[in-house]
Amino acid sequence: MHASTQHETSEAAVADKLAEAMQAKAEHQGCGTSGGSGKASCGSSAGQGDLPTEIWEKVKNHPCYSEEAHHHYARMHVAVAPACNIQCNYCNRKYDCANESRPGVVSEKLTPQQAAKKVLAVASTIPQMTVLGIAGPGDPLANPEKTFQTFELINRTAPDIKLCLSTNGLALPDHVDTIAGFNVDHVTITINMVDPEVGAKIYPWVFWKHKRYTGYEAAKLLTDRQMLGLEMLTERGILCKVNSVMIPGINDKHLVEVNRAVKSRGAFLHNIMPLISAPEHGTVFGLNGQRGPTAQELKALQDSCEGEMNMMRHCRQCRADAVGLLGEDRSAEFTTDKIMAMEVNYDLDSRKAYQALVEEERVAKVAAKQEEMEALAGEQSDIKLLVAVATKGSGLINEHFGHAKEFQVWELSTGGAKFVGHRRVDLYCQGGYGEEDSLETIIRAINDCHAVFVAKIGGCPKADLVKAGIEPVDGFAHEFIEKSAITWFKEYLNKVKTGEMEHVVRGDAEIRQGALINAA
Amino acid sequence: MTLKIVASQCTSCSACEPECPNVAIFEKNGTFVIDPKKCTECIGHFDVPQCAAVCPVDDTCVIDNAYPRYQPTA
Numbered sequence: 386m387h388a389s390t391q392h393e394t395s396e397a398a399v400a401d402k403l404a405e406a407m408q409a410k411a412e413h414q415g416c417g418t419s420g421g422s423g424k425a426s427c428g429s430s431a432g433q434g435d436l437p438t439e440i441w442e443k444v445k446n447h448p449c450y451s452e453e454a455h456h457h458y459a460r461m462h463v464a465v466a467p468a469c470n471i472q473c474n475y476c477n478r479k480y481d482c483a484n485e486s487r488p489g490v491v492s493e494k495l496t497p498q499q500a501a502k503k504v505l506a507v508a509s510t511i512p513q514m515t516v517l518g519i520a521g522p523g524d525p526l527a528n529p530e531k532t533f534q535t536f537e538l539i540n541r542t543a544p545d546i547k548l549c550l551s552t553n554g555l556a557l558p559d560h561v562d563t564i565a566g567f568n569v570d571h572v573t574i575t576i577n578m579v580d581p582e583v584g585a586k587i588y589p590w591v592f593w594k595h596k597r598y599t600g601y602e603a604a605k606l607l608t609d610r611q612m613l614g615l616e617m618l619t620e621r622g623i624l625c626k627v628n629s630v631m632i633p634g635i636n637d638k639h640l641v642e643v644n645r646a647v648k649s650r651g652a653f654l655h656n657i658m659p660l661i662s663a664p665e666h667g668t669v670f671g672l673n674g675q676r677g678p679t680a681q682e683l684k685a686l687q688d689s690c691e692g693e694m695n696m697m698r699h700c701r702q703c704r705a706d707a708v709g710l711l712g713e714d715r716s717a718e719f720t721t722d723k724i725m726a727m728e729v730n731y732d733l734d735s736r737k738a739y740q741a742l743v744e745e746e747r748v749a750k751v752a753a754k755q756e757e758m759e760a761l762a763g764e765q766s767d768i769k770l771l772v773a774v775a776t777k778g779s780g781l782i783n784e785h786f787g788h789a790k791e792f793q794v795w796e797l798s799t800g801g802a803k804f805v806g807h808r809r810v811d812l813y814c815q816g817g818y819g820e821e822d823s824l825e826t827i828i829r830a831i832n833d834c835h836a837v838f839v840a841k842i843g844g845c846p847k848a849d850l851v852k853a854g855i856e857p858v859d860g861f862a863h864e865f866i867e868k869s870a871i872t873w874f875k876e877y878l879n880k881v882k883t884g885e886m887e888h889v890v891r892g893d894a895e896i897r898q899g900a901l902i903n904a905a
Numbered sequence: 906m907t908l909k910i911v912a913s914q915c916t917s918c919s920a921c922e923p924e925c926p927n928v929a930i931f932e933k934n935g936t937f938v939i940d941p942k943k944c945t946e947c948i949g950h951f952d953v954p955q956c957a958a959v960c961p962v963d964d965t966c967v968i969d970n971a972y973p974r975y976q977p978t979a
Contacts, residue, residue: 468959469920470959472961478962494917528919595955597953
């Protein structure tokens with residue numbers, strides 16, 4: 386018996402609801418937005434802060450919903466949902482490379498039974514794995530039976546694991562009650578537009594009620610269903626993250642409007658991601674030369690939306706079968722052959738014990754930051770700058786410059802240190818060969834940063850970085866990122882104040898695209 | 906006639922399988938195939954063949970000229 390058929394809302398009821406919702410203009414607001422300041426206080430950033438306890442309990446160990454949690458907790462996606470009900474110009478499902486990491490890509494699809502076994506195998510091996518998501522490679526709600534059967538199996542065997550899903554929203558209103566019935570706390574909807582004119586340039590067609598719709602009509606249908614689905618979820622207290630793909634010249638300016646629309650309907654978090662488009666992906670945008678945004682363009686848009694609601698900045702646009710912490714992919718350890726041969730012992734107590742340790746580590750990190758923030762008090766300066774950090778996780782500067790596959794980017798001001806994104810610097814998959822000059826690639830990726838914090842760095846790259854105007858900092862090896870960055874920033878301000886150096890504004894940086902080579 | 910799925914183009918996404926009103930579509934050797942004995946081109950069910958309407962790859966669910974045109978029974 387499939388749960389999807391138990392709670393399905395009738396189509397007529399959905400149509401009524403749609404009309405009603407269009408009229409009502411979505412007055413209700415979601416988490417934290419009732420606080421009065423206008424901005425949802427519930428945060429993707431640091432600790433609990435002024436977040437209501439029931440919301441904090443939902444996000445504190447979800448790596449995608451809490452920036453802070455993603456250093457400590459891992460997630461996995463199971464690829465049980467291959468079918469899709471819409472076509473997007475940035476997606477081509479024909480292309481699948483095991484060395485590549487981006488949404489919509491998987492190496493093998495799973496049955497719900499295989500998926501459940503895989504979840505148990507991963508959870509037993511990686512105790513910090515707390516979240517299971519279904520993100521495709523198609524749309525989970527275009528495969529409702531497979532999706533909900535997987536949830537049912539996991540609820541039974543591993544009840545401590547949080548379930549979440551990521552959908553395009555077309556079928557969402559039909560399944561909201563089923564989703565609520567499985568205690569799914571987190572749903573992500575990809576919303577790239579609220580204006581069908583814009584949508585027609587992104588979606589060639591949608592398939593709905595046995596018919597393929599194209600152009601304006603398709604986009605209108607999609608946006609209406611997305612808004613309705615979002616409202617229905619927030620009404621039920623389910624946290625919603627909205628993903629938007631930033632496509633320069635098509636929806637870049639429009640995303641500010643999208644941000645307002647989803648905020649007013651109670652979305653919890655907005656994740657604006659850069660378009661991934663390369664000709665070898667075979668997508669419409671890849672083939673027609675549509676470019677993605679630069680690092681500065683992306684950050685400017687994220688910053689302009691931040692006054693309205695919390696922005697997710699730590700998204701790695703991972704595969705639909707990713708396993709591990711965000712930014713690492715251990716899916717190759719858990720192929721179907723390997724998991725079927727695994728002896729799985731699901732020990733809830735040892736998972737809990739491990740997670741208690743993680744909590745202690747988090748408290749220590751927050752305390753370290755607090756200390757240094759007090760030292761910054763009283764400093765007055767308009768200077769705001771970016772620094773890059775090489776880290777393996779746990780909030781520490783603990784990665785060698787040469788080993789880093791990505792850098793975290795932090796914005797420093799007298800207000801403190803704020804995490805604003807990641808920059809990939811790994812090698813392209815180019816017929817098995819990497820790019821000849823990786824140092825140049827790294828410099829292009831962090832060119833907007835004033836300094837790069839590393840655990841260790843060789844003499845040659847050090848000299849080249851200095852030449853490029855980026856200060857290599859290795860004096861804070863294995864220390865907390867925020868505390869170290871604030872200490873460094875204080876010294877920087879001092880040097881500027883005393884005239885020892887001049888503050889110069891840095892240029893733009895490149896967002897890295899293309900295939901990820903998993904092998905270290 | 907019936908529809909057929911061009912195997913070299915099929916992504917094996919399975920979107921067509923549940924849409925077929927005749928339960929004529931099944932997985933075989935990693936891609937999906939249409940049973941020509943069951944396919945009615947969706948005549949009598951829908952305005953257009955459902956497999957072709959939902960398929961993410963253009964020109965993958967196509968008319969198979971090897972079979973005579975489907976004749977709905979009056």
